[in-house]
Amino acid sequence: MSKLKIYGVPQSRASRALWAARELGLDFEHVATHFAKDTNTPEFKQVNPNARVPAIDDGGFKLFESMAINLYLAKKYDKGQGLKPNSVEEDALATQWSFWVMTELEKPLVTMLLHNVNMRPCEPATYEQCEKDVRRPLQVLEEHLAGRPYLLGDRFTIADLNVASVMMWARGAKVDMAPYPKIADWLKRCISRPAAKG
Numbered sequence: 059m060s061k062l063k064i065y066g067v068p069q070s071r072a073s074r075a076l077w078a079a080r081e082l083g084l085d086f087e088h089v090a091t092h093f094a095k096d097t098n099t100p101e102f103k104q105v106n107p108n109a110r111v112p113a114i115d116d117g118g119f120k121l122f123e124s125m126a127i128n129l130y131l132a133k134k135y136d137k138g139q140g141l142k143p144n145s146v147e148e149d150a151l152a153t154q155w156s157f158w159v160m161t162e163l164e165k166p167l168v169t170m171l172l173h174n175v176n177m178r179p180c181e182p183a184t185y186e187q188c189e190k191d192v193r194r195p196l197q198v199l200e201e202h203l204a205g206r207p208y209l210l211g212d213r214f215t216i217a218d219l220n221v222a223s224v225m226m227w228a229r230g231a232k233v234d235m236a237p238y239p240k241i242a243d244w245l246k247r248c249i250s251r252p253a254a255k256g
C-alpha cells in the first residue's frame with residue numbers, strides 16, 4: 059500500500075493535518091500543494107474536487123476537510139499517543155468540538171485575520187460584527203476550560219488539536235484575550251507541543 063500523502067503547504071489549513079501526523083509519529087509524504095497555484099488542476103481535483111487544501115490520499119482512500127482528516131488520522135493511527143477518542147462519548151465530544159470551532163469561530167477569526175494582514179480587507183461593520191460573533195463561543199470555551207486542562211479532560215486529544223489549530227488565529231485576528239485567561243493558558247499548552255512546531 060502506498061504511503062499516506064498529505065496535500066497542502068504548511069501556510070494553510072494543511073498545517074492542522076501535518077500537526078496531527080507529527081503527533082501520531084506517522085511516516086507520510088508531504089505534497090506541498092499551494093492553495094493559490096496548484097489546486098485548480100484535474101490531477102489535484104481527483105484528490106479534492108473542491109480544489110482546496112488540505113486533502114489526503116491514504117493508500118487510495120481520499121479525504122478532504124481538515125477536521126474530518128484529523129479525526130480519521132487519530133482514530134486510525136493512534137498507537138497509544140492518547141489523541142484518539144477512547145469511547146463513543148469521547149468520539150462524540152471530539153466531533154462536537156471540531157464542528158463547533160468550524161461553525162462558531164473559524165469564519166469570524168479568518169475574516170479579522172485577513173483584514174489585519176491586508177489580504178482581504180473588510181468593511182468596518184463586518185469587522186465589528188466578527189468581533190461580536192466570537193464573544194459567545196469564546197466565553198463557552200473559557201468556562202469549559204475552567205474545570206479541566208484539556209477539552210475532553212486531563213489529556214491532549216485530537217479535539218484540542220482541532221480547536222487549537224483555529225484558535226491560533228486569534229492573535230492575528232487581534233482578539234483581546236484578557237477576558238479569556240483559561241483559553242490563553244490552554245492554547246499555550248497546545249501550541250508549545252513539539253509536534254505543533256514544524
Ligand SMILES: N[C@@H](CCC(=O)N[C@@H](CS)C(=O)NCC(=O)O)C(=O)O
Pocket residue numbers: 069070071072093094097109110111112122123124125
Ligand atoms: N473547510 C476546509 C477549508 C479548506 C480551505 O479553504 N483551504 C484553503 C487554504 S487554507 C484553500 O485551499 N484555498 C484555495 C481556494 O479557495 O481556492 C477545510 O477545513 O479543510
